Amino acid sequence: MHNFTRRHFLKAFGITSAAALTGIGCAPHAARNGAKAHVVVVGGGSGGATAARYLKQFSPDMMVTLVEPNATYVTCYGSNWVIGGFESMDSITHGYHNLRDRDGIDVIEDKVVGVDADNRTVRLESGDSLQYDKLVMSPGIDFKYDDMPGIEEADAEKIPHAWKAGEQTEMLRSQLLEMPNGGVFVMVAPPNPFRCPPGPYERVSLIAHYLKEHKPRSKIIVLDAKDNFSKQGLFEEGWEMHYGDMIEWRAASDGGLVEEIDVGEMTARADAGFERVRADVMNFIPAQRAGQIAHDVGLTNDEGWVPVDQRTFKSEMDDNIYVLGDASVAGAMPKSGHSANNQGKIVAAAIVRELMDQEPIDPSSANTCYSLITPEHGISVAAVYKYQDGAQAGVEGAGGVSPSGETSSFREREAAFTRAWYAGITQDIWG
Amino acid sequence: MKQSRLFVAGLVASLAMVGTTSQAIADNDEITRGQLMAASCKACHNAAGAEKGVPDLGRISPEVIQSQMRAFRDGDRDATIMDRHAKGYTDEEIEAMSVYFARF
Numbered sequence: 001m002h003n004f005t006r007r008h009f010l011k012a013f014g015i016t017s018a019a020a021l022t023g024i025g026c027a028p029h030a031a032r033n034g035a036k037a038h039v040v041v042v043g044g045g046s047g048g049a050t051a052a053r054y055l056k057q058f059s060p061d062m063m064v065t066l067v068e069p070n071a072t073y074v075t076c077y078g079s080n081w082v083i084g085g086f087e088s089m090d091s092i093t094h095g096y097h098n099l100r101d102r103d104g105i106d107v108i109e110d111k112v113v114g115v116d117a118d119n120r121t122v123r124l125e126s127g128d129s130l131q132y133d134k135l136v137m138s139p140g141i142d143f144k145y146d147d148m149p150g151i152e153e154a155d156a157e158k159i160p161h162a163w164k165a166g167e168q169t170e171m172l173r174s175q176l177l178e179m180p181n182g183g184v185f186v187m188v189a190p191p192n193p194f195r196c197p198p199g200p201y202e203r204v205s206l207i208a209h210y211l212k213e214h215k216p217r218s219k220i221i222v223l224d225a226k227d228n229f230s231k232q233g234l235f236e237e238g239w240e241m242h243y244g245d246m247i248e249w250r251a252a253s254d255g256g257l258v259e260e261i262d263v264g265e266m267t268a269r270a271d272a273g274f275e276r277v278r279a280d281v282m283n284f285i286p287a288q289r290a291g292q293i294a295h296d297v298g299l300t301n302d303e304g305w306v307p308v309d310q311r312t313f314k315s316e317m318d319d320n321i322y323v324l325g326d327a328s329v330a331g332a333m334p335k336s337g338h339s340a341n342n343q344g345k346i347v348a349a350a351i352v353r354e355l356m357d358q359e360p361i362d363p364s365s366a367n368t369c370y371s372l373i374t375p376e377h378g379i380s381v382a383a384v385y386k387y388q389d390g391a392q393a394g395v396e397g398a399g400g401v402s403p404s405g406e407t408s409s410f411r412e413r414e415a416a417f418t419r420a421w422y423a424g425i426t427q428d429i430w431g
Numbered sequence: 432m433k434q435s436r437l438f439v440a441g442l443v444a445s446l447a448m449v450g451t452t453s454q455a456i457a458d459n460d461e462i463t464r465g466q467l468m469a470a471s472c473k474a475c476h477n478a479a480g481a482e483k484g485v486p487d488l489g490r491i492s493p494e495v496i497q498s499q500m501r502a503f504r505d506g507d508r509d510a511t512i513m514d515r516h517a518k519g520y521t522d523e524e525i526e527a528m529s530v531y532f533a534r535f
Binding site for chain 2: 054057058338341342345346349352353356358361362363364365366368380382383384386395397398399400402410413414416417419420421423424425426427428
């Protein structure tokens with residue numbers, strides 16, 4: 001453990017001096033009293049902002065600093081509603097003024113470029129550094145463009161991923177607006193595990209909603225790296241009900257697995273080279289891994305994700321670093337905004353208890369993932385998680401997906417609850 | 432009659448807790464498992480959710496929360512999703528979380 005932290009200290013800072021190696025006498029003592037401790041939170045998304053707010057709520061005198069490079073955060077959840085044309089970017093964009101002005105969190109607009117775990121400091125792009133007693137990292141995802149021949153990260157300017165919301169969301173929306181009636185929209189859907197398991201399928205639902213109204217001769221093709229997907233039965237039921245045969249989903253083993261993308265020709269080569277699918281608008285959602293900073297600090301495993309103690313979300317690599325959200329390996333909990341929100345609370349409780357010399361508790365939390373098939377047709381998957389036998393596990397007999405074959409009024413109520421969920425959780429996260 | 436007595440009992444319990452609010456979440460108090468479970472529910476069941484039709488549990492008494500969670504769980508009350516959530520909790524867990532909502 002000690003050698004490991006030494007190594008990633010060196011990796012993150014590129015320092016090789018003897019002084020750094022011996023780390024002479026400059027490490028701070030951990031505050032024994034939670035009230036005096038300083039916690040630095042890296043990343044102001046669903047996990048990080050929640051952790052910061054709940055640390056202050058559980059321990060009002062604690063010093064909490066949130067480091068986030070952007071002035072606002074655009075949620076990936078809800079971004080399909082913008083792409084579908086019935087919500088605005090403003091409605092999914094959140095600022096940090098409540099955290100800063102009302103919750104007493106020191107919000108710094110800067111980017112973390114290195115972590116010195118031995119000396120418990122983070123280095124910022126501006127050149128400043130911050131000392132911490134506990135570090136919470138919620139770095140989200142980055143993409144594995146190397147896994148797909150023919151396309152690289154810079155090509156996202158032509159073929160958007162739109163899987164980190166913001167400019168990419170607007171780009172995909174404007175490409176759909178420019179697409180001719182009778183055009184073909186192609187989504188290349190990612191392999192597991194990835195952020196927001198039902199997200200790609202909500203997206204094609206709501207693109208179909210837009211096209212049906214404005215460009216009804218158009219076609220949607222999903223080329224999937226998987227043979228099944230979240231809430232599949234409910235999505236397919238809804239697609240048939242609302243969009244007839246507009247959406248064609250191809251499973252990996254049925255010609256859906258894409259081997260190469262030709263960016264210039266706007267084609268995806270699939271089915272062992274037998275099929276070249278041409279797109280007017282293409283949405284390539286790459287395979288994913290933990291956000292880059294988690295790799296730079298040396299917290300990731302061979303698969304590119306961050307292993308943690310699933311009781312506290314403390315990194316397996318360092319005793320003072322907690323990692324949550326999409327980047328973490330969290331047992332049965334999906335990579336969802338709601339999971340990140342729950343994990344932010346779990347981490348806040350774990351840190352406060354540890355600083356008070358109290359034993360960790362076995363957390364339990366609830367997750368709900370709503371999706372819209374039309375603006376009035378909502379479906380959901382729910383689960384209750386409990387920490388048991390060393391992992392976050394779903395409680396047997398609880399949770400599951402919305403019933404199939406339900407009435408339109410049931411679907412309308414779930415669509416209304418989808419919006420209530422969004423309003424509630426974003427207030428919980430950003431105040 | 433039964434319903435309204437339950438409501439009054441809950442209201443009294445809620446009012447009684449107001450005086451202890453700041454202490455309950457002060458840093459020298461212990462964060463409990465029930466409190467963390469209640470925090471999870473608050474993602475939907477808060478003031479913003481209430482504006483769009485989801486009850487704000489901070490305004491509902493522990494007794495009513497307990498009876499309604501059991502009703503959802505045991506199939507005595509219809510729901511779109513709360514039946515699926517409620518099945519994940521024991522009576523003891525429902526009781527443990529129910530007392531915290533008014534304190535957040």
